[in-house]
Amino acid sequence: MNNSLTEQDKDLISEFSSLSDNYWDFKNEDTRCYTHGIHGYPAVMVAPISRNLIRIAKKHQEVNSILDPFMGSGSVLIESQVANINNIYGVDLNPLAKLLSKVRTTKLSEKQLYQIENNFIKKLNNEFDKYNDKINNFDHFIVDEKKLDITEKKGWGYETELYFQEYKQKYCDDFIFPTFKNIGFWFTPKTIYSLQIIKNVIKMFKQKDIRDFLLITFSETIRKVSNTKNGEFKLVRISKEQILKNTTNTKNEFLTILEKNISKMREFVKILESSNSNVKIISGDTRNIKSIKSIPDNSIDLVITSPPYGDSQTTVAYGQYSRLSLQWLDLEISDDIDIKTLDKSLLGGIPYKDKTQWSFLESKTLVNSLTKIANVDPFRADDVFSFYIDLDKCIYGITKKMKIGGYQYWVVGNRTVKGENLRTDKIITEMAEKYGLNYIYTFGRNIINKSMPSLNSPTNETGKRVATMTKEIIVVLKKVEN
């Protein structure tokens, strides 16, 4: 136990320790209320966690500003709006996270929703009436004339663009098809044509907030109508039989999701009636957060965040999850990061091979674990170290943005690599000390509502799955000096 605790810290600890063991499990709570219910995202921090952390934090400190440096789908930001915190900041490197967080935190007026429910839907229906024969004709061309097996990689799967060109020439159709690689592997001919029509109609709407809302609805539809397995965050294709059996109507699917999202938006607007927060959604690399000027140094009262569990390749592949949406939405990343390498650009993406640096992070727990992993597999130890070296950079930068006296809540998962349980909660606490952060408290929660696989392949061998995380741990730290 830390003996430099203030009365304020002790009160906070006493409140947390008075809660029942299963308080943080939120087994029966609605985690998809208001805009939390728009679009999925891997490893979401379910809303009641941040809602209750904010509620408790506010009893013990003044909270005018909050930061989530790994905002993902923006769930912490939404709850910060509901709690009426003045200045809310979110950062993420994934452009889909940026668009999603923007849409989920931007209120649409009744007038805007009316435009969607009337003008947009009318226009969409007109376009589908106009193009219906062409959609069927394109499908007929691929399946009956060219006699292509639409479940095969060769042909339709990987040479889709050639068939677009041939079809356009033969039928003098000037339709502009999307051009990303291997699109036929992930979508059937009819689905591609239908999705492109929806996208074209969305692009006709010039009002950015309306357009972004529709684009996120479009992105949610893409996953549903693609040949990808539902409930998987990696890109895994359904079986050939399932592709052939699939009779999903893309337009109807989109309209159903749109109706749901409009109703979620109405709930959100209602709950925010008396809230007036200023939300800044920032596209950036948290390892370099110190250089993000739109978040003033020494300004943040509260940080609530859930960082990745480890490198994307062996834990949650945010880049893979987002790839089809990023391609359809033409979302740019940056000059040096492209869609395919996004996972490598996230925390721990590039192995760091210099073992002499292990002790520089000042975490005994980490060095112990790395030594054990290196005995079994030195390369995996490099992967693991690179994640923590990146996380350490983030802790440094995030803390620079905070006021002295501000608290940080880290919601982490302790995964297992090569049989070694990595105590990220302890490692964060130890690494953080050198940046003027005091350890306050740790408590656990069972993962019940979290939409992420509780199993992964920590040995990196396909098919070999080991139970890795059944608990999440929340670590509370406090900035005590600059």
Ligand SMILES: C[S@@+](CC[C@H](N)C(=O)[O-])C[C@H]1O[C@@H](n2cnc3c(N)ncnc32)[C@H](O)[C@@H]1O
């Ligand atoms: C566990 S998720 C956060 C989920 C979020 N709390 C939610 O409720 O949706 C971790 C996020 O960290 C992001 N991330 C990974 N490396 C990053 C980096 N270097 N800079 C900024 N964001 C990063 C990923 O894109 C992902 O969205």
